[in-house]
Amino acid sequence: MAPVLSLRGIEKSYGAVAALKGIDLDIGRGEVLAICGDNGAGKSSLVRIISGAQEPSAGAITLDGKTVSFRSPQDALAKGIATIYQDLALAPRLSIVQNVFMGAELTRPLLPFVHILDKRRMEDLAKGYLGRLSVAVDDMHRPVERLSGGQRQAVAISRALHWDAQVVIMDEPTAALGVKETALVLDLIRKLNAEGRTVVLISHNMADVTAVATRVAILKSGRKVIDRPVAGLDADGLAHMVMTGKES
């Protein structure tokens, strides 16, 4: 599988503390790659670098074979890499439509040089995005705070669909969700992947990883210690690898 995103020799230091040490990682087009590791392993730093929230101290990133550097999340987004943060980065009191289109609202001309929001088109499109994820919400103007955790994830993923992101990074998407909502989110990841999008999943939940990921990269103390297909692994075996940093 040709890598859509390649990281070579990525390092990140915070003062004297080295959070990432020479990470090489290929993310294949259309795969679901899980990045696992204990607290302090370097997952968050790696995600922040891929998503453009931070720049690496050293190393190179290539996207579709071209060297890139992301100076901000917007920079990464413009190149087709969207991140769904752990806290979802949603505005709770704003509506579903407002959240899906936040920062990328559609407008239509009213007068020469005067454009107004195209509310109907945004509502129709938002409905379509949620429909593609098989999530039905009757009122698209409902504030996000009145949605379930799974539905909120769907809103956040819809935003990635609107941006037509080819790589979607999901940071702990099932944290703090119940069993039913977790199943919904895992289903959303499968649907996203079925559309041909690459998903990078950061998770502490090994059952989630074995349920949806095709490959897993395990970090330990800032280094990538394991990179292998998920097939044949169960949650317990994976948890053991995360703890020991060794293949069982």
Next chain:
Amino acid sequence: MRSFLETYGTAVAGLALALFFVAFAPNFAAPTNLLNVLKETSFLAILAIGFTLALITSELDLSVAEVASLAAVVTGALIQAGQSPLLAVAAGLLVAFGAGLFNGIAVTRLKVPSLIATLGTAAIAKGFAFMITQGVAFVGRWPSEFTGIARGSMLGVPHLVIWLALVVGGALFLVKCTRTGVHMTATGEADEAARLAGIATGRMKRLGLALSGLLAGVTAVLLTASLSSAAPNMAGDYFLYAIAAVLLGMTMFEPGRANVPGTLVAALTLKVLGNGLVLMGAAYYVQDIVLGLIIIVSVALSATALKKAAFKL
């Protein structure tokens, strides 16, 4: 029913209050009195809508009254000196807009909380206003081209009410129909989420505070033209009323959120209340007591945005 009460309860209460005064306050329903209430509402509502625009971005502008007084003094000084009304008005608006922008820069670039930054600006504006006037109000027979801005009417509608309608319409259009308005709202609602979504949150905050300053300038020009005078503390009395209007407005239409229609109805309600109390013979201090109660009860009811803006020190 509960949802209706949450959304429209305060507006209905305001209407009930007006009907109460119609029934029991002598001359309240007289056309001239109602027109006066409407004119008085214009000054307050325009000032409070500026405050609302800043609060939509989750920033407080406690300098609105002092900035309005400074803008009034600048405008009045130029009119008194025989300068053209156009120049005087432009100077007043520019000073107020500049003060608002200064607030915005202090908040977004210097990272001073708006509660502190705008209090500082208020003190500076007050100082400059007294410096320009040396403590004495400008009063005179000013040209009708200037006073006509606020006095007179068009097709029976007072100019002040037309200005109010333009400001309300413009603010509503900005907030509800434009990307900029939506970005201001997103900034106020979830600063970090908006930033991650690519919204220039600092710019939105500067815009909110600059518009607040500009509308303080508009209020100043209208007050000065209406009264043919400019004093260094002439808008001071509007300070608490403007805050009360915004807070009371946050209890209706979009509960918990600063909103333009809410501020407008609240400003009208406050002016109706003040007028009605006077006509019923209430002592002058009753208004202040009622105003204080309205501020506290409004915040307790739903003004979460204000709490957020005030306590992010």
